Amino acid sequence: MEDPWQKPYDFAVSVARKAGAEIRKAGESEIKVCTKSSTVDLVTKTDERVEKIIIGSLKEEFGEGTHCFIGEESVAKGESCILTDKPTWIIDPVDGTTNFVHGFPFVAVSIAFAVNKQLEFGVIYSCLEDKMYKARRGKGAFCDDEPIQVSDVKDINKSIIISEHGTDRTPEKVKKIFSTMQKILCIPVHGLRGSGTAATNMCLVATGAVEAFFEIGIHCWDIAAGAVIVQEAGGILLDVDGGPFDLMSRRMVSANNDVIAKRIIKEIEIFPAERDDAPVQKKC
Ligand SMILES: O=P(O)(O)O[C@H]1[C@H](O)[C@@H](O)[C@H](O)[C@@H](O)[C@@H]1O
Numbered sequence: 001m002e003d004p005w006q007k008p009y010d011f012a013v014s015v016a017r018k019a020g021a022e023i024r025k026a027g028e029s030e031i032k033v034c035t036k037s038s039t040v041d042l043v044t045k046t047d048e049r050v051e052k053i054i055i056g057s058l059k060e061e062f063g064e065g066t067h068c069f070i071g072e073e074s075v076a077k078g079e080s081c082i083l084t085d086k087p088t089w090i091i092d093p094v095d096g097t098t099n100f101v102h103g104f105p106f107v108a109v110s111i112a113f114a115v116n117k118q119l120e121f122g123v124i125y126s127c128l129e130d131k132m133y134k135a136r137r138g139k140g141a142f143c144d145d146e147p148i149q150v151s152d153v154k155d156i157n158k159s160i161i162i163s164e165h166g167t168d169r170t171p172e173k174v175k176k177i178f179s180t181m182q183k184i185l186c187i188p189v190h191g192l193r194g195s196g197t198a199a200t201n202m203c204l205v206a207t208g209a210v211e212a213f214f215e216i217g218i219h220c221w222d223i224a225a226g227a228v229i230v231q232e233a234g235g236i237l238l239d240v241d242g243g244p245f246d247l248m249s250r251r252m253v254s255a256n257n258d259v260i261a262k263r264i265i266k267e268i269e270i271f272p273a274e275r276d277d278a279p280v281q282k283k284c
């Protein structure tokens, strides 16, 4: 039987590469910065332009009617963020916008594709490092066409863990984030890290450079592609309460195995984050 998703997968890789080249070029000129949900949730013209390029190319190739699109900047402008059974592209045009603005060298283009709410493939182009990560469900994970594999460490005391602070600086939430980090650091683990992009963090789990990455407050476009890449590299995804991973829940633990994941989960202080697919509240 013909493989229906090979063409979209190959196309996603070429679009991600094209988008990454645009980001690199834009980084050479002055970057005008605006904000979204908070004063530290940054957005630039490049985020918007690159998302338009990606969605425009996908629509041209696959038609507007049959495929749906969830893109970070389109959702910010009021488009729907509901995952249906239709073939759906989930896109973060510039993951690591703060890094991009500051010239911190980890910025990724993240493109995932889901059908019947199941993620079929994920492509992450770490464009400043020029590394192309990709995975298709059931077919393994790759970096620049070389197979990648999570680490086999089961001893938490020999692990490196990644987390991020996010863009919600409500003092009670920040307190919980730092309390969690303090507890994990004191297990003790070898180290705590953060690249500033959820997509790249997940690739670091997938290559075995770190054992786990967790965050509360991320969005589906930050982690959809990484979810496929981590699982295809042999890793696992869980909710921060140890339950099943839910793409729209804005919380996730990705790890090399369930021993590491469950040990981390013991220390996570959970705080609320509104779901990506929550009904939009009408403004008065
Ligand atoms: O850079 P963006 O696409 O906004 O995504 C980042 C997110 O906003 C932050 O909350 C996370 O901490 C980063 O890891 C994301 O990648």
Ligand SMILES: [Mg+2]
Residues within 6 Å of the ligand: 092, 094, 095, 096, 198, 221, 222
């Ligand atoms: Mg992002």
